Amino acid sequence: MSTLFQPFATQLDFETGKLNPKGKVIIRHLSDMKGMYLDEGEFENQLKKNPLIYEVYNVVVPETMPHIQHCVTILHPGKVGKEYFMTKGHYHEVLDRAEIYFCLKGKGELLMQTKDGEFSSLEMVPGTVAYVAPEWAHRTVNTGEEPFVFFAAYPGDAGHDYGGIETEGFVKALVEQNDKPTYIENPRYIQAVK
Ligand code: S6P
Numbered sequence: 239m240s241t242l243f244q245p246f247a248t249q250l251d252f253e254t255g256k257l258n259p260k261g262k263v264i265i266r267h268l269s270d271m272k273g274m275y276l277d278e279g280e281f282e283n284q285l286k287k288n289p290l291i292y293e294v295y296n297v298v299v300p301e302t303m304p305h306i307q308h309c310v311t312i313l314h315p316g317k318v319g320k321e322y323f324m325t326k327g328h329y330h331e332v333l334d335r336a337e338i339y340f341c342l343k344g345k346g347e348l349l350m351q352t353k354d355g356e357f358s359s360l361e362m363v364p365g366t367v368a369y370v371a372p373e374w375a376h377r378t379v380n381t382g383e384e385p386f387v388f389f390a391a392y393p394g395d396a397g398h399d400y401g402g403i404e405t406e407g408f409v410k411a412l413v414e415q416n417d418k419p420t421y422i423e424n425p426r427y428i429q430a431v432k
Pocket residue numbers: 294309310311325326327328337376377378390392398
């Protein structure tokens with residue numbers, strides 16, 4: 239056998255969104271998201287049950303170039319007060335690394351922003367292929383009533399910078415108003431210091 243990295247395949251179950259083999263699994267409960275939801279009282283209330291918010295199944299490949307990281311996220315439905323369940327959101331540690339999201343199941347929104355405070359969002363339904371361009375932080379929000387499942391692929395060396403979003407927050411938040419997902423300004427958003 240050559241010394242080259244060997245090709246391999248992973249099986250994605252379209253029903254559950256899970257991978258076989260499972261790869262590296264990341265499970266985030268509400269307690270992992272302190273300070274991220276607008277309604278702090280409701281956040282504390284729900285901590286008693288500490289619901290599962292999302293699961294990420296990462297195929298294990300080296301976190302270097304020229305490899306391609308790929309994974310599936312299962313974002314569960316629910317709300318904290320009026321605000322829909324969401325992922326933490328991050329910039330890539332190597333800021334100019336892009337990413338592709340492919341929605342497989344459920345529905346949601348993909349929120350993106352730059353360090354200059356520019357904001358963009360895309361609706362995600364099964365079949366949507368979204369391009370997260372270089373330098374855009376990204377967060378997903380489940381606006382439906384079933385799990386929102388999407389596949390992602392990104393450069394091997396991208397890495398994750400969570401600290402930026404933990405400090406800044408997102409420009410906008412997605413809440414239910416008159417039974418509809420509605421964007422509101424996030425009063426706690428602080429523009430990044432560059
Ligand atoms: C990785 C990619 C996704 C997220 C996942 C969870 O670059 O964007 O796989 O990691 O959706 O979100 P977060 O913000 O907790 O990493």
